[in-house]
Amino acid sequence: MDIEFVRSRFIKHFDGTTGSVYASPGRINLIGEHTDxxxxxxxxxxxxxGMVAEIKANGTDKVRAYSIDLKDYVEFGLNEEDAPRASWARYIFGVCREIIKRGGKIGGFNTAFAGDVPLGAGMSSSAALESTYAFALNEIFNCGLDKFELAKIGQATEHNYCGVNCGIMDQFASVFGKAGSLIRLDCRSLEYQYFPFNPEGYKLVLLDSVVKHELASSAYNKRRESCERAVAAIQKNHPHVEFLRDATMDWLKEVKNEISAEDYMRAEYVIEEIQRVLDVCDALEIGDYETVGKKMYETHHGMSKLYEVSCEELDFLNDIAKKCGVTGSRVMGGGFGGCTINLVKEDKYDAFIEEATKTYKEKFGRNPKVYDVVISDGSRKLC
Known part of the structure; x- marks a missing residue:
């Protein structure tokens, strides 16, 4: 995203002076779906x-915000009753409110922002927006909040002001991201560890199926309930098991006749997926990208056949990846549409993209969108 472009819009819409420019990225998840x-x-x-925002305190109790991409201007106060109607502005308002709830003293400010995170591609443009403002306002107004709290502020904004009951992964990755590294986040303890991701000779590319099937929210709830039933059955033999993360396949097999075939399949996928994340971390520590790719294909198979959250379009893109010799490919995100994430050797990249685009268009009547991604730094001040 061009800093000068954002700055020019800021100068035009406000008092002709400049503020400070901050950025936060979107994210990918290499492996580990429905594990959180x-x-x-x-x-x-x-x-x-990601998102880039110019921000300057204005000495009032009002926020004056301009969305460059939407060409929309909103003004709002900092009290609970001042919540703006515009959905994009509620992200900024929510971050302000969550900082205030934690004792941060912030005042009014002028801001203009723009982003280049593709919408609907599962790269978390909303988390990038929240993280940008949480990071920036914490610094500008000297609130003294640590990075963990900034990620939690973004998550709480989604819960309390945007009606989305999300986990913390998106905001965590946006705030804590580091170029050349992926982050293994323990969703129970919130402990985290960086692992090297420098795939020389490979590219990471998302293929967006440009579909979103409407099953997602009800199907998500059903799968969560399946996992909870499997845990309840396992607990009878192993009382310390709190989550499927604590269970083994042997313990699941002990209760195979006590739960439905569907619940068994869901739990099997999750137990195996949690292990796959650990296997991928081990592989990256020795630069073994072939094993990383193999585990990605295993995840896709599990999501498609055991967890049943894939769809015809995503399975088709995964099959094309296999045929083209792509090292690893899988559906990324909750499923029922969105993207596949693909680890591709550079010498196979052009042929893969050409074949995937051509055959997908022939089959489904639309072109998939192609997004090359590079692993980069998290929230930061640009100037």
Missing amino acids: YNGGFVFPGAVDK
Whole structure:
């Protein structure tokens, strides 16, 4: 995202002076889907696409905000009853309110922002927006909040002001991202560890199916309930098991006849997926990207056949990746549409993109969108 472009819009819409410019990225998740609510691990990284905002305290108790992409201007106060109607402005308002709830003293400010995180591609543009403002306002108004609290502020904004009951992975990756590294986040303890991700000779590319099937929210709840039933059955033999993260396949097999075949399949996927995250971390420590790719394919198979959250379009893109010799490919995110994430050797990249685009268009009548991503730094001040 061009800093000078954001600055020019800021100068035009406000008093002709400049403020400070901050940025936060979107994210990918290399592996570890539907593991978060099962007490397991996720493995995200920040990407080279995100949000950029210019911000300057204005000495009032009013926020004056301009969305460059939407060409929309909103003004609002900092009290609970001042919540703006515009959905994009509620993210900024929510961050302000969550900082205030934590004892931060912030005043009014002028701001203009823009982003290049593709909407609907599962790269978390909303988390990038929240993290940008949490990081910036914490610094500008000397609130003294640590990075963990900034990530929690973004999550609480989603919960309390935007009606989305999300986990913390998106905001965590946006705030804590580091170029050349992925982050293994323990969703139970919130302990985290960086692992090297420098795939020389490979590219990381998302193929957006440009579909979103409407099953997602009800299907998500059903799968969560399946996991909880499996845990309840296992607990009878192993009382210390709190999440599927604590269970083994042997313990699941002990209760195979006590739960439905569907619940068994869901739990099998989750237990195996939690182990796959650990296996990928081990592989990255020795630079073994072939094993990383193999585990990605295993995840796709599990999400498609056991957890049943894939769809025809995503399975098609995964099959094309296999046929083209792509090292690793899987559905990224909750499923039922969105993107596949693909680890591709550079010498196979052009042929893969050409074949995937052509055959997908022939089959589904639309082109997939292609997003190359590079693992990059998290929230930061640019100037």
